[in-house]
Amino acid sequence: MSKAFFLVSAPDRTGLVARFAGFFSRLGLNIVDASNHTEVFSEGAGARFFMRLVVDLAQLVSAEAAAGLGGSTTRRALEDAFAQVAAEVGAEWSVRYGDRLARVAVLVTKEPACLYDLLLRRQSGELPCEIPLILGNHATLEPVAESFRVPFFTLPVSAESKPQQEAAMLDLLRRHHIDLVVLARYMQVLTGEFLAAAPPVINIHHGFLPAFQGARPYHQAYARGVKIIGATAHYATEDLDQGPIIEQDVARVSHAMGPDELVRVGRDVERVVLARAVRAHLERRVFVFGRRTIIL
């Protein structure tokens, strides 16, 4: 079954659920999954409506669909028709197709745990994506990439060479048609220029944001004597550690654990949080709205 994932958002008004669901219904296309949310607390603006529709395309070739789409039954015709319906209510929208796997690049430095984790989850089918590219600012993890037969490029970086290194990364991302970048403990800050030019970037912060921003969050957590630590997966933005949060989770700790043990406990949380965030993105569940995300 080939599926289309439509994400749409619009200023709230009467009849939006029926409008978007009805569009597919009139074409005889089955809505496999539909969910929606109305965000009412956004400052300085009215309420905003968000909807995710998963549509079975099997009947796209039917006479009913053809009639509704003016004779054509291509995906392009479907998109054009949906664009009209969306425009009538000032909606923004996008669509992805389930038979076109997202292409994910992983950026790493030296720590292997998150990289292994992503590769194994892809291998087991848990992450519906390809991973055609791994980039490291060190060569340390090249053997891991090799054992999974993924191309690995080492692009060392220094304060002076950062513009050139980021340009080289962008070039590789483009050549490999990358849709999503995942920072798997990539220990470099990315510039606003890079982020503006790159596909979406998901980062894992090993702290329970917004507490413990910046460096060495587990040492900060130890010094403050917290009883629970956490990790946060978020879209990378120019403001370090301020991007929209996709997923968080926590683990209980005690006074008896030193900073190293917090690191160890936290590592388990990080991996799971990052995997859940990447999966939510790949399943087309995530809307970004200001500093918040809506996960449908």
Next chain:
Amino acid sequence: MSKAFFLVSAPDRTGLVARFAGFFSRLGLNIVDASNHTEVFSEGAGARFFMRLVVDLAQLVSAEAAAGLGGSTTRRALEDAFAQVAAEVGAEWSVRYGDRLARVAVLVTKEPACLYDLLLRRQSGELPCEIPLILGNHATLEPVAESFRVPFFTLPVSAESKPQQEAAMLDLLRRHHIDLVVLARYMQVLTGEFLAAAPPVINIHHGFLPAFQGARPYHQAYARGVKIIGATAHYATEDLDQGPIIEQDVARVSHAMGPDELVRVGRDVERVVLARAVRAHLERRVFVFGRRTIIL
């Protein structure tokens, strides 16, 4: 804003989201919240579709609604029209109105914690209901009822008097127009006859079902040496501790805690689990489907 909560379920087929959403859309009624789920793993049957629609009734008096409803704009007319749409696809459905608070009876024995908890949550507005009746098989908690000014009836029960006692309870439930019964540590088993005649009954089991069914679950948990305990809120059925689960939660424990301490830790879990389950029921979010619940 007066709201209607429509719950509907039907054998799955193309176009159900659009069908039900479209019904309200054509009447000019705004769908405040809509969610749906398709249950595909039910044994021996095809997939089944579930949908919850929260509808703003403000425009029910409009010309648009009147036209769609054949001139009448009463709730009865709305229900009759919806019944037709539902019948076309073999759907079961029900509706409740937000301006008609559910009437909840609480059954207790001697432990005050859960009773206080329900009364305080109602008082704070967290539970959208009235509590016009408290029944105890002991008189112990009558002063609590009094301090919240709720009528309390003591109905002692023994093995011999159970039929009479349950009949008396049913009579009181009917006279007070009770919609929901909550067992707040009511230490008696209810008969199938009672449950068949009574409104829905929510029970809190102080164990992490299906582990530790039956009596003294915390002592069972201690003997088995589990590292996590829990509580389960479920609809009461004739099969003790087998009813559809509405909500569960857990707490971590250690070898150092004796049975009494498990009871104490568990009590905090019980109260929260029971409150969440009652709230989900009152917000009309719960579908029962075989032994499972679907919470939309």
Next chain:
Amino acid sequence: MSKAFFLVSAPDRTGLVARFAGFFSRLGLNIVDASNHTEVFSEGAGARFFMRLVVDLAQLVSAEAAAGLGGSTTRRALEDAFAQVAAEVGAEWSVRYGDRLARVAVLVTKEPACLYDLLLRRQSGELPCEIPLILGNHATLEPVAESFRVPFFTLPVSAESKPQQEAAMLDLLRRHHIDLVVLARYMQVLTGEFLAAAPPVINIHHGFLPAFQGARPYHQAYARGVKIIGATAHYATEDLDQGPIIEQDVARVSHAMGPDELVRVGRDVERVVLARAVRAHLERRVFVFGRRTIIL
């Protein structure tokens, strides 16, 4: 069984466990529970040793104890002898006796949930203390105090009257021989002068410190789009929301919950966190060491 709770801390060195355990052993007193921790990461200082000993005093009247204590078998004699052992290794220590219940004052404003919770937990025996005094800056909760037959004093406060109001509170705390003050959603900042003169003060912050310090933490959490919220119980210090953390816990939330719903979910976390912190304090488990607590 009458028990003594000894808390002792000292610069770390060889033989401290044996030293303190041996002291009671030589007197023939049974150590019911012993636990210790060595804090090795404290900045600018060597490691520090912490130990909690729970001692059964039943044999304090024995000849063996008398011999070891120079003939006297009073608690005072026991304390004097322990003081000597402690002094030899530069230890700080304190002792409390289980047959002398701590006296706890609760400070409130208008919200009843935390107050009810503390009173009910004391009533059920979960909190080993007396609650002989409730103070409010509003009279709202006086009926709650009355229904539990606890004296309630209303002490209104304004910016100008704060010194006088705090002086009046201190006077009442002294007259009632209060050992611990619990802020149960007391919506006033206490001055450094008050905190210096008062017994220990435990506060519940309805945020997952150190994130969301200050006012309206749930609204901050909503705006930041976090996926988990929490509550923090800590000793009150002059630096608002910076005191040593005793206990924290969290609950998962979603984009679909508005600020009010976060408040509701958080309230359940707050009550449990506050109760656990107060209980740990009353059981004499908490050491404060700089900004951290050690819970033995």
Next chain:
Amino acid sequence: MSKAFFLVSAPDRTGLVARFAGFFSRLGLNIVDASNHTEVFSEGAGARFFMRLVVDLAQLVSAEAAAGLGGSTTRRALEDAFAQVAAEVGAEWSVRYGDRLARVAVLVTKEPACLYDLLLRRQSGELPCEIPLILGNHATLEPVAESFRVPFFTLPVSAESKPQQEAAMLDLLRRHHIDLVVLARYMQVLTGEFLAAAPPVINIHHGFLPAFQGARPYHQAYARGVKIIGATAHYATEDLDQGPIIEQDVARVSHAMGPDELVRVGRDVERVVLARAVRAHLERRVFVFGRRTIIL
């Protein structure tokens, strides 16, 4: 720093903490960590005392230690002396040394996740052990073993060949001086004969025991409609899924997740639970007492 880990248990009586701590103190050996627990609810028996002592052996060569040990300062002399102290109070005890890494064999079938996880945690230093042997009843995971350069033996098994296969496994465990066996999703039941002859065996059950024993626990969990699933690490015993529980953890699920998704969510819990259990065992924290474990 070379450390010794002493585990001791005995019928409870006065002075045990002082007795065991004093033994090391008199020898001038520093107790790095000490913890104890008294189990008071065991049926049909008096209370039992458990203690874990971590002792720094640096001063074992000192004159003070030599004097206390009758002239010898070998580990054997230390053990002999401790055995005497233990015998006086009828204690059972054991000792392990930190400079002698435990040797762990992993048994697998076809699923790679748990195996990778254990190998990576060992590599990162999180699990203080060697992994000199991997045994599979299928050859599927041999390449994983190879990429970590660990010997892998394939020992196929059928109902008829089970005695021979288990004998071959025992032989390999002996030849490789294995101290601990970990079942990383090894999909075979081990016989009582094997378990009696083998070193301790830790198993991960992908269900929240004691609920959902036996096969396909996630499918059972789905059918029962639970709202939380879990995993359990326990010592394997002849009674399937009945061995003493070392560690458990849970994850929240919803009606929307089918059995496959429960498997996926559960897999993350399994790995963490298994790793924590193995680590607790390797750090010599686990006492088995009847059907319960005590983790100090």
